[in-house]
Structure formats: structure tokens, C-alpha cells
Amino acid sequence: MTDSGLLARSRTLAKLALVSAAALVVLVLLLVLLVDHTTVSEVFLLVWGLFLLLAAIILGVALAYVFMTRGAYERHESVAPAPASRDRIEETATAPVDILEGAVPEVALRLLSGDELGLYRRIVAAGGSVLQKDLVGLGLFSGPKVSRILERLEAKGLIVRERHGMTNRIRLSDAWRERA
Secondary structure, eight states, rough: OOOHHHHHHHHHHHHHHHHHHHHHHHHHHHHHHHHHGGGGOOHHHHHHHHHHHHHHHHHHHHHHHHHHHHHHHHHHHHHHHOOOHHHHHHHHHHHHHHHTTTHHHHHHHSSSSSHHHHHHHHHHHTTTTEEHHHHHHHTTSSSSHHHHHHHHHHHHSSSSEEETEEEEEEEEHHHHTOOO
16 A cells, blocks of 8 residues: 555655746746747757756656545545544554455556456456466467566565465455455
8 A cells, every 4th residue: 555645745845846847847948938939059958958848848747746646645645544543543543444345456556467367367367367388378479487476476475375286376466466
């Protein structure tokens, strides 16, 4: 789960970069009106153009970050608990993770790499349980690569690997079984 303080600070930083870059773009564009074009060298124009390009890139990245995290931030803010007593904290720690019912799977699946997502979807398509040798048998990845991808999925809490003879049975973790 995303730390609300970190998300809020990163969004504040992105908004600050957004405002700063927008101000730079406006100032650089105003420079055209203030400087006589006939007295400016080509090197200055090249530097001016590169500076404008960099400011526009920073503006675009900051704007994209703010818009891409808006939904997660709003969902996180709507479910963020007020400061609570120790009993309330212990109660929520042992409660099932249904606070972000629809949000967590979407966000978590967006954070998977292409290979992880592909293998995860194969496991879901197989009914939530499949043998590792069958995943290798699909021919999408080599045996060691399947093992590395499954290791990452297991570290993220999406799947559970259980010994099954000479191979592993891969199944969706209990928390993800009903969400898949």
C-alpha cells in the first residue's frame, strides 16, 4: 500500500515543478518580446531553444505525474483513517484488506512489468491454480525466467508457490483470489 505522506509529498513536489516550469516557459517566451532579434547570435538562439525545450519537458512530466496519481491520491485520501487509538490500529491491522476493494488490484496490476502481468493473467485464466511446469510448457519464457518472474510475483504477494512433486503449484494468494 502506498504511504499517504510519501504520495502527498511527491504530488506537492510535482505541483511545485509544474508551476516552476510553467513560469520558466512564460519567461522564456517573453524573452522574444524583450530582446532585439537582430543583435542576438545563433548560439544564443540555440541555447534559448534548448532551455525552452527542457522547461517544456519538465512541465509535461510534472503534469503527467499529477494527473496519473490523482485517482490513487483521491482514493487514498477518502479511506485514510483519522488519527486513532492503539486499539483501532490493531483492529485494522488484523482486518481483511477490503478497504480499497476495487482500487488495490488495478493499481497493483499497473505496477507489474509486461512479463509479470502476462504470467499473472495466465495464472488467472487457468482458474487461479497451475503447475509451474505448465507455465514453462507454454513456451513464452524459459524455465529460469518463469521462476524469476514467479519469485517477483510472490514477493509482491500476488501468488503463492507450493511444492508439488518435482515442480511447484502456483496459485493466487488468498487476498487476490476473490479479486482476480
